[in-house]
Amino acid sequence: MTLLILGLLLFFAVHTLPSFSSVYQPLRDRLGMLAFQGIFSLIAVTGLVLALIGKRDAPIMPVWEPNEFTMSLAPGLMLPAAMLLVLAYVPSNVKRYLRHPMLTAVLLWSVAHLLANGHLAAMVFFGSFAVYSVFAMISANRRGATKSKETKSMLWDLAGAGGGIALYALGVFLHPYLFGVPAILPKG
Numbered sequence: 171m172t173l174l175i176l177g178l179l180l181f182f183a184v185h186t187l188p189s190f191s192s193v194y195q196p197l198r199d200r201l202g203m204l205a206f207q208g209i210f211s212l213i214a215v216t217g218l219v220l221a222l223i224g225k226r227d228a229p230i231m232p233v234w235e236p237n238e239f240t241m242s243l244a245p246g247l248m249l250p251a252a253m254l255l256v257l258a259y260v261p262s263n264v265k266r267y268l269r270h271p272m273l274t275a276v277l278l279w280s281v282a283h284l285l286a287n288g289h290l291a292a293m294v295f296f297g298s299f300a301v302y303s304v305f306a307m308i309s310a311n312r313r314g315a316t317k318s319k320e321t322k323s324m325l326w327d328l329a330g331a332g333g334g335i336a337l338y339a340l341g342v343f344l345h346p347y348l349f350g351v352p353a354i355l356p357k358g
Contacts, residue, residue, distance in 0.1 A: 174224025180217030189309040228291035244282040251278035253334025265318040277303040
């Protein structure tokens, strides 16, 4: 569990840095954008890898027992999460309706996995991403985040939605190989 927590601390330390402009801006200016992004990425990836290894190796300590209903909600939340994640990175119209499509995707992903997992390590891992997503949305709003006013071609929305569906299908396919459990459990 120590490795999980250390990894999460590293990952979220760099991700919360923009919320503290008195530290973030001078550091970015001193290092230069390219070096700052490189160091930021290295720390974030290291933290995520450590957290994933820590979660995998953590003892199973049940906190609650997910039931068939809560586990059945997870795949339904993951489809819009995948679509929002892709739509956040293409010039789509989703940004006219949501200020934070990527953070909303992470929040949906977190909640989906919290509903399907009841052991402590999973709750710490996915719960921290849920809390961070809400914190980051509030922080960005306080810094002036707004919805886009620019209308984009609907082709981007269709392409983004299609890309999200493809990402979802890939996730369902790879989930048992990467994480040892199917993303969609068989009935019964």
